[in-house]
Amino acid sequence: xxxxxxxxxxxxxxxxxxxxIWVLPVVILLLSLLGxxxxxxxxxxxxxxxxxxxxxxxxQTLFRLHLIAPHPPALDASTQxxxxxxxxxxxxxxxxxxxxxxxxxxxxxxxxxxxxAGYRLLQLxxxxxxxxxxxxxxxxQLQTPPTVDWSALLxxxxxxxxxxxxxxxxxxxxxxxxxxxxxxxxxxxxxxQLQPSDWRITLTGPEYQSLSSVIFDPAPSSAPFxxxxxxxxxxxxxxAANAQxxxxxxxxxxxxxxxxxxxxxxxxxxxxxxxxxxxxQQLADAxxxxxxxxxxxxxxxxxxxxxxxLQGEQWPEIPAWLPQQLQPENVETARQTLLKQLEGNTGxxxxxDLLALYQLPPDSLQxxxxxLEVLELSAMQQWLQSQLLSDYxxxxxxxx
Numbered sequence: 517x518x519x520x521x522x523x524x525x526x527x528x529x530x531x532x533x534x535x536x537i538w539v540l541p542v543v544i545l546l547l548s549l550l551g552x553x554x555x556x557x558x559x560x561x562x563x564x565x566x567x568x569x570x571x572x573x574x575x576q577t578l579f580r581l582h583l584i585a586p587h588p589p590a591l592d593a594s595t596q597x598x599x600x601x602x603x604x605x606x607x608x609x610x611x612x613x614x615x616x617x618x619x620x621x622x623x624x625x626x627x628x629x630x631x632x633a634g635y636r637l638l639q640l641x642x643x644x645x646x647x648x649x650x651x652x653x654x655x656x657q658l659q660t661p662p663t664v665d666w667s668a669l670l671x672x673x674x675x676x677x678x679x680x681x682x683x684x685x686x687x688x689x690x691x692x693x694x695x696x697x698x699x700x701x702x703x704x705x706x707x708x709q710l711q712p713s714d715w716r717i718t719l720t721g722p723e724y725q726s727l728s729s730v731i732f733d734p735a736p737s738s739a740p741f742x743x744x745x746x747x748x749x750x751x752x753x754x755x756a757a758n759a760q761x762x763x764x765x766x767x768x769x770x771x772x773x774x775x776x777x778x779x780x781x782x783x784x785x786x787x788x789x790x791x792x793x794x795x796x797q798q799l800a801d802a803x804x805x806x807x808x809x810x811x812x813x814x815x816x817x818x819x820x821x822x823x824x825x826l827q828g829e830q831w832p833e834i835p836a837w838l839p840q841q842l843q844p845e846n847v848e849t850a851r852q853t854l855l856k857q858l859e860g861n862t863g864x865x866x867x868x869d870l871l872a873l874y875q876l877p878p879d880s881l882q883x884x885x886x887x888l889e890v891l892e893l894s895a896m897q898q899w900l901q902s903q904l905l906s907d908y909x910x911x912x913x914x915x916x
Contacts, residue, residue: 560868562878563729569868569878570719570727579721581646582865583638583655584872586716586817587709590633592693593681597748601673602706603631608669609662610638616657623650634816635873636709645725652731655712661703670700670746684757684914685810685825691912700746716872720865757914759806760829766909768813768820771874778887779899780820784813785850786896787822790841798830805830815873822903835904839897847896851888858884 562569590596607629609615620627624644630637640646681687713732719725771777791809798807807828814821824834857863858881871880903909 560864560871560878560881562871565729565732566875566877567715567729567732567872568717568719568727569872570725571864571868572722572724573720573864574722576720576722579642579645579725580719580865581640581642581651582718582869582872583640584716584718584869585636585638585710585714586634586873587636588634589814589816589821590690591821593677593690594693594698594748596690597674597677598700598705599631600677601670601700601702602709603629603636604669604673605662605664605666605702605706606636606638606658606710608664609658609660612662615662616654619657620654633812633814633821634818637869645721645723646719646727648727648731651717651727652712655715655731659707659710659712661706666702666744667746670702670748674748682755684755684761687755688761688763688825688912688914689812689823698748700748701744702746703744716875718865718868718872720868754914759827761914762826762831763912764822764824764826764834764909765911766822766903766906767818768822768903770819771876774876774880774883774887777870777874777876777880778884778891779896781854781884782847782850782888782891783896783900785853786842786846787811787824787838787900789846789849790838791824794831794841798828807831815870817873835901835909838904839901842893842897842900844893847891847893851891854888855885 560569560571587599588595590599610620610627610629611617624642626641628639630639681690715732717727717731719727768780769776771780788811791811795807795809798805805828807830809827810825812821812823814823826834858867867881870876871878877883
């Protein structure tokens with residue numbers, strides 16, 4: 517009987533092992549140079565008319581749709597009341613069950629309405645992609661004014677405005693117009709401001725959504741609404757201010773290019789620094805002194821508005837003083853602040869909302885860092901000076 521012997525064969529020959537010893541370090545070096553696998557860059561796309569901007573964000577669980585309706589800014593109390601009335605009517609149209617409320621619930625959409633200085637914003641969330649036909653139906657239905665007691669709605673809206681305007685800063689930001697007794701035609705205003713063809717759209721979600729420009733075709737002509745003329749009550753007198761307040765307001769130029777966009781954003785960041793520096797020094801010299809400021813940059817389709825409110829009596833003359841306070845280090849600090857804001861996907865849809873409002877190319881955010889880099893101190897000083905010396909620049913003080 518023969519004794520069996522166990523035999524094991526080598527996995528690799530000596531020649532193969534020798535080759536592996538030489539090749540493996542090279543492979544490791546190449547992998548180290550390549551670095552970790554990078555995530556694909558989130559790219560913004562837009563349709564040919566630049567009315568629909570979209571970005572796929574894989575880690576986002578919900579689909580988000582922003583509807584943007586530009587409108588003229590409310591620069592005085594009468595215009596502000598008109599815009600607030602239309603916004604309140606829009607909210608009722610979307611939330612009342614017998615209006616669009618039930619239809620939106622059936623779609624599984626959550627909606628919020630936000631009113632900004634130069635545009636009205638509807639933010640919708642959904643667990644599934646937004647269908648082209650559903651969005652088209654929403655915009656067409658939204659143009660129809662709600663069935664409400666418009667006199668009662670005006671009374672309530674004006675009461676809210678009355679309470680807000682007891683605040684001196686709010687009063688300064690929307691002073692009485694030359695004619696405070698203008699009549700309102702809310703049905704015509706509502707239909708005109710919510711035209712389907714005027715909306716812009718931004719979309720984000722975990723996958724691409726197939727919306728088309730057809731939703732911006734003019735809506736079929738409907739029967740004209742019956743005239744409904746309303747007369748608001750006179751607004752209250754000027755509120756008492758417990759400290760000296762000054763309003764400075766000027767317009768921003770129209771944004772037609774990525775260069776204009778970069779200049780506007782950098783200018784916004786630059787203005788804050790000298791104001792903060794001046795206020796800090798004032799409070800250090802006189803701790804009991806009442807001083808402060810607030811700054812609002814409001815985007816509009818035509819460019820924007822800057823509203824600067826100053827508290828105290830020691831502030832210098834803004835048009836001559838502010839541009840000269842900009843320093844080279846301010847430009848670099850402002851540039852780095854903006855670059856940090858652009859990082860990541862947080863807030864990307866708000867950036868897209870601005871691109872849609874200005875109808876800029878969809879790659880504007882990728883090109884923005886390069887444009888910010890070429891802007892120098894002298895150019896920004898000249899840019900700011902031109903706004904402060906414009907015919908529109910004006911001031912208003914309380915108490916008079």
